[in-house]
Amino acid sequence: MNTIRVFFSMLSFLLIHSMAIGQSYTIEGELLDNTNQPIIYATLSLFSSADSSLVKVEASNENGNFSYKNIQKGQYWIEATYIGFDDLIISEINLDKDTNLGKKTMSSTTVALDEAVVTAQRSIIEVKPDRMVFNVQGTLNSTGDNGLELLRKAPGVVVDNNDNISVLGRNGVMIFVDGKRLPISGDQLSDYLRNLTSDQIDRIDIISNPGAKYEAEGNAGIIDIRLKKDKNLGSNGTLSLNAGMGRKFRGNLGFSGNHRTKKTNLFGNINYNKWNGWNKIIFDNYQNGFRLQESNVMNHHNNSINYRAGMDFFLTEKSTIGVLVDGSNGTGDFDSYNRDKISNIPTPNDIDSILIATNASESAKDRYSVNVNYVFRSGEKTLNIDADFGRYKDDVDFLQPNTYYDGSENTVLRTVNTANHTLSDINIYTLKLDYEIPLLGGNVGTGFKLSKVKTDNTFLFYDVTDSIRIQNNDRSNNFVYDENVYAAYANYSTKLSEKWGLTTGLRLEQTDARGDLTAYNPALQEDPVLFDYLDAFPSIGLSYQAAPMHAFNLNIGRRINRPDYNVLNPFRTQLSELSFMKGNPYLKPEIVNNAELGYTWQYRYNFKLSYSKTTNQITRLIAPDDDNPKAGFLSWDNLAEQTVINFNASLPLQLKAWWSMFVNINFSHIQNEADYGNGATINLGAYSYNLYTQNTFVLGEGYTGEISGWYSGPGIWGGVFIYEPSYSLNFGFQKKFFDALNCKISFQDVTYQSGWSGESTFNGLYAIGQGNWDSRRVNLSLTYNFGNSNVKARKRMTGNEAETGRIKSGNE
Secondary structure, eight states: OHHHHHHHHHHHHHHHHHHTSOOEEEEEEEEEOTTSOBOTTOEEEEEETTTOOEEEEEEOOTTSEEEEEEEESEEEEEEEEOTTBOOEEEEEEEESSOEEEEEEEOOBOSOOTTTOOOOOOOOSEEEETTEEEEEGGGOGGGTTOBHHHHHHHSTTEEEOTTOOEEETTEEOOEEEETTEEOOOOHHHHHHHHHTSBGGGEEEEEEESSOOTTSOSBOTTOEEEEEEOOOOOSEEEEEEEEEEEESSSEEEEEEEEEEEEOSSEEEEEEEEEEEEEEEEEEEEEEEETTEEEEEEEEEEEEEEEEEEEEEEEEEOSSSEEEEEEEEEEEEEEEEEEEEEEEEEETTBTTSOOEEEEEEEEEEEEEEEEEEEEEEEEEETTEEEEEEEEEEEEEEEEEEEEEEEEEETTSOSEEEEEEEEEEEEEEEEEEEEEEEEEEEETTEEEEEEEEEEEEEEEEEEEEEEEETTEEEEOTTSOEEEEEEEEEEEEEEEEEEESSSSEEEEEEEEEEEEEEEEEEEESSGGGOOOOEEEEEEEEEEEEEEEEEEETTEEEEEEEEEEEEOOOHHHHOOOEEEEETTEEEEOOTTOOOEEEEEEEEEEEETTTEEEEEEEEEEESOEEEEEEEOSSOTTOEEEEEEEOSEEEEEEEEEEEEEEEETTEEEEEEEEEEEEEEEEEOSTTOEEEEEEEEEEEEEEEEEEEETTEEEEEEEEEEOSEEETTTEEEOOEEEEEEEEEEEETTTEEEEEEEEOTTOOOOEEEEEEETTEEEEEEEEESOOEEEEEEEEEEEOOOHHHHHHHTTOOOSOHHHHOOOO
């Protein structure tokens, strides 16, 4: 509680200081076009006349009105910009009282619509004060990708060989979709992201150090995947077809549409997705005097239908209520061929025996969620309420015959045939309220969130003899994990002077969780795992506008990562009898303290230096089995601590009028330390670096070309796996026809070097591994847009995300 008292003392001091700065005023006005019609959602930037530093950015509303609240006394000027109109400068604003600028007219650019079509092409990367935005539609080489593959291309994001996601060198990132956290992880999260096509995704927000308004879960912050939503008036629709070929075929067919009036907006989409995958993993393991040469070839076949439908009701100019339903239904099958050559280390090439496991599984996955949202906005006062319910169900049946041969693979020594049936049912309930109001010379925000997640997992293990399944109660169990989190927060932001800004907040979260493992054999019953704790998560941010072209910001925060049911669940999932994965029900939550220093030059070039220290870091380890000296497994444990130092640079470059480039550079140093006793220690540090670049070329005659790629230097995955460099190179072309049909073709990973390789040493097991997947592909995309939108309305509403709380909030 000393942390809370110190924090509130500091907050009180800052509030008193802000009130002493002086009285603040309001600037307002109305923006019109040549025909006296309102210009909606134009960008208006307020600058200080003293040094031309940017003070605040606002947008005009549906009536063309704009306003700036809580502006200090002084001299200012405004720049208004909008696609299809000349920029408007409003100069010599002497602010010593509330000021109404009246009606201001923007002139249309002198280009006839029948001679040219004005379009807004968003840059692939936008860097904002609290996040980095990866605009999926800004890159041709997203064609045919799914959500997981897009994350591999996102700046500062790394996806490892087990599909674990990290940001700025830190693990423990939370994945959101449209501001709502996905309560799944592991293979379920990977499957969900693979079923999201690039045509469904508008952008990906990467928030590395969220403030108090966001839930504290996630050491590496939040990745928020924002889906498309048409904002045009009238009835509009899009048909899309994607097909790709590598080792396996992938394709999807989708339709999205909306009907929007001044009072309602009805929208929805449906997609059929066929995803086939292939990957190969090879490990050479040395443990307990044995050498095991393991190879796995895996094939995935998935079919799914994704749907999304909603309606927004614009009750008044200031209030909106919305309902959203989305979900997916999918089936899949999986087969793999696992081969282990077993020998003694003194004679490693003299094969003693060979184990062959041929695995086959069938699965059914169903997911749906319902959201009800209410938002009220009046000037800078906002109230946002969200109520959500979601359900995720998985049903997986897995068959694994294990056959042991002699070293020549001619004689069968023995067979061990097993099967398992896994049922998973997750129910999520959340209620969230956010309220923000101008107060005390700045803005004060407060709110709460109540969440309940209940997972019920049944694992039935069978011994199979003559195709007859006999349940093995020693290895069958039921695991129920019930988690309740009660959270409340308060934050405050203000301008301390013309150059200094402050944002600070505190979030309190009470966690009450229980994990019950029910063994089918009562002799193996274990006590429940209980969590009951209150944590405080303070955050503070300072911004400094040193000069018009130079801006600095400092953000410090504390976050938590709670172990979820996937890593707590002690179920044993086998690739073969000698290779398996299992959870750890005794994991502790990990706590991280983050600090980030950012610098922006010319409003374009962004640099960030970050430091994080995590205690009880949850990490994946490769270790030998205690019962079988030839077996090894993947599991989870807490490191004593992990320290990460990271530098990131985002550089948008305009090299020629026809050639633009984006470069993202990421350097980090990771240090892992732990002592598990009995000689099982970790003290491992490594430098790593990542480079992503995209070059876009305007080729003329409506053609656009793109070359993009990434290079990942050596580094550490999990606690002990040191990986080697890898890279990928991609090409893409685009052509638009009749302003309605868009054709794209892309060539992915043309050098086929995006695979992984590396080694690990832990607790007597030394492993060398490598892997590849179906990454070299050719993808074709066709998109056709139709509808009766008014052209001027379409232009004015491009990029608007202000009408519904569901779209704008971006929080949780």
